[in-house]
Amino acid sequence: MVGSSRFCTHAYGTCQSKNHLYFFMDYLQGGELRNLIVDRAPFTLRMIRFLCAEILCGLRFLHSKGILHRDLKPENILLDAAGHICIADFGLAVTNTSHKKMDVAGTIGYMAPEVMIQEPYSFAADYFSFGVVAYEMAVGKFPFKDDNVPSIVQSVSFDEPTFPRFMNADLKDFLQILLCKDQYTRQRMVQGLEHHPFFTGINWTDMEAGTAKPPFTMEPNPLTDVEDNAEKEVFLSSIEPQLPSPETKDIFHGFSFMSDRWREMKTPAEVT
Template sequence: MDYLSGGSLYDFYQRNKPLNINTIRFLAAEMICGLKSLHSMGYIHRDLKLENVLLDSRGHAKIADFGLAAHMINGKAKGCVGTRGYVAPEVLCRDKYDYTVDYYSLGVILFRMATGLKLEQEPTPESKAQIHSMSPELRDFILKLVCDNPEERMRFVCSIKDHPFLGPIDWEALENRKLKPPYIMVSTFCLILPPVSGGPRGGGLDHDRVGLGWQENWKKTGVPCQPRPTPW
């Protein structure tokens, strides 16, 4: 894989949140192109999130980290995997599912980029006001991606591309990397890592225990354990 000096979309988001609508539209379109290519080969990413989208020096996005990707059998996959807050409800229920779980995760990413908020967090009056200040096209686009019922979720690339929110995108230019990003990348990306100690008492991180609580809850209950507020 090529070295992508722009860092992750998460870092870009943290420096600039909330992102403006033109930036969100461009990044959404590039991620859709990446998912289209992946799905056409019969794979589901299953862990699409801000941290797993990387930017090159010009600001073009590429989906990364396929460690949890699965090949679909008869158009379906199974397995309770992913990152809390980005996972579609049918994955949490341990049902068989299809590639639309990636579009659900995409909707979560767009929501975060537009509001600076997590979709699953309890809404406040301030966050509700911010949500309702979104453009109607973006709001409708996100709603159709994060629909809890996978049968009602946007699932066909043609219908996704034809949505009014993505109307300004020149898809041919985008797919040929000829569409210029509506932002300028910082020329130097610097990641400063905290010191790592040898044991838990010194602040070391036990990676095997991170997120163990909610993963165990999935196994015990077999039902979604994410909060399901309705911030809209």
């Protein structure tokens, strides 16, 4: 469902052996957004604007497909070598939701208030998570109390985040929209969010096409040859390609697949 979006991670295929399940996915050399936040936050205004614009493109695509992610956080936003984002980990995602009763799902601190108090919720919940991520990029810390789970729940539900005195006014307003406590007000305010003054200067055609250049450079992180890593070498050599065991073949029935994109890259002989 997300295969046509450049802002989501792609699975090219899956397969299984007797003891292992394998996922073949894009290699995103830049790693997690979390690492970038730890290393560089608070980001420059241009950097925040660019990353938020790409995240918005990704969310809009997901929601247009009826997909609610439910676990948007810096660890689930990956970066390629140039600094473009890819939303990852759809393990908690649901489809065809419209303010219906759903289970509490997500990561504490990034879940919207309506999710934590078990109200019916919809796509506005992803925007609250987006707001927490954007705040971390802008300020370099979590916007709410994070002493323990009860304090986080209490703070996310009732506390207003504090903003640095000299924060850009448009950025502050943008964050306040995303972190609005009331889901219905939040849903109304995020309509047409790409036209918010914070995004002044963004060429949305280039952004959607993935041709906009990130206003920052990534630290080089070359792919390491597994032969240079003794631990990986031992692990890989211990894997014996085998058919699933009788005990597991039914548990993971239907797990293995090959995407059309992967088929296009393989020769006919390899496909067969």
